[in-house]
Amino acid sequence: MVDESLDLELAALLRSPERAPDEAFARRLERLVVAEARLRAARRAAWHRFTMEMVAAAALLLAFALLTRSAPPPDSAGTIPLFGPAAAGLLLLALWIAVSLRPGESAATH
Amino acid sequence: MEGDEALAGRAAAGEVAAFTELVRRHERRVRAFLARLTRGDGADDLAQETFLKAWRVAASFRGEGSYEGWLLRIAWRLFLSSRRGRREEAAEIPERADPAAGDADRRIDVGRALARLPARERAAALLCLGEGYSHSEAARILELPLGTLKSVVARARTALADELKGQG
Numbered sequence A: 001m002v003d004e005s006l007d008l009e010l011a012a013l014l015r016s017p018e019r020a021p022d023e024a025f026a027r028r029l030e031r032l033v034v035a036e037a038r039l040r041a042a043r044r045a046a047w048h049r050f051t052m053e054m055v056a057a058a059a060l061l062l063a064f065a066l067l068t069r070s071a072p073p074p075d076s077a078g079t080i081p082l083f084g085p086a087a088a089g090l091l092l093l094a095l096w097i098a099v100s101l102r103p104g105e106s107a108a109t110h
Numbered sequence B: 001m002e003g004d005e006a007l008a009g010r011a012a013a014g015e016v017a018a019f020t021e022l023v024r025r026h027e028r029r030v031r032a033f034l035a036r037l038t039r040g041d042g043a044d045d046l047a048q049e050t051f052l053k054a055w056r057v058a059a060s061f062r063g064e065g066s067y068e069g070w071l072l073r074i075a076w077r078l079f080l081s082s083r084r085g086r087r088e089e090a091a092e093i094p095e096r097a098d099p100a101a102g103d104a105d106r107r108i109d110v111g112r113a114l115a116r117l118p119a120r121e122r123a124a125a126l127l128c129l130g131e132g133y134s135h136s137e138a139a140r141i142l143e144l145p146l147g148t149l150k151s152v153v154a155r156a157r158t159a160l161a162d163e164l165k166g167q168g
Helices: A002-013 A024-069 A086-102 B002-014 B016-036 B043-057 B067-083 B103-116 B119-130 B135-142 B144-164
Strands: none
Touching: A002 B103, A002 B119, A024 B016, A024 B043, A024 B135, A086 B067, A086 B103, B002 B016, B002 B067, B002 B119, B016 B043, B016 B067, B043 B144, B067 B119, B067 B135, B103 B119, B103 B144, B119 B135, B119 B144
8 A cells, every 4th residue: 555645755855846947058058959040051051052053063064065976067167056966055054154153143152 | 828839839830939938947857857867977968958859859749748748758768878888887875864864864865765776767756756747648758658657666666665764
């Protein structure tokens, strides 16, 4: 049979003592949480930038590959036809420039 | 005053102020629980990790049981992880108190008896016998079947009661 007075005594001895909230601890947690949120946002932005630059680099490589594979047309007399691999390559080059040089940014910041 | 569940919802949405208020409300019990579990070794670091983890997984609190119980479950899991691969070192056990000396010394004796208990019994005693958690909520916190939890609490109570009775 449970000894009630013993249980009450155990409860009094084991219960955590009452005290006011530890403001220093709460503030420390707040700083850590804010820092973590900032780190997460910076990491997300870095991944986004990396992905876009990888896409741009792939587009540039593809452009060069297409340009090197295009043979000069037989009767072009020195002119480049409007539609062809070379034009596709130049289009991809333009795409890379557009992605890399977003409005408000300069190439120097990359 | 806003309830824990409402604050937890706001914290899950990223409101730092709501989370800080939850920290203020519950840091006392979480830190006391960990201090008794770890016997003081690294308790505050674990408490800090507990709250950081709670912030990261804030959306996973679904209102089953109390928010404090959810925090204590995180704390218990972190405590177990911190012990993995480390042998639990014997606690420094203070001198046996003078039976005639009074409440402070009975607290030391119960603390001494608590320190000798295995971690699971220590945790169960603190939750059920100390903080008044129901068996079902304590079982949820410690991730034990209800029947097992009741046996663990009973063993802890017997050990602690023997210590107190030994003091007359």
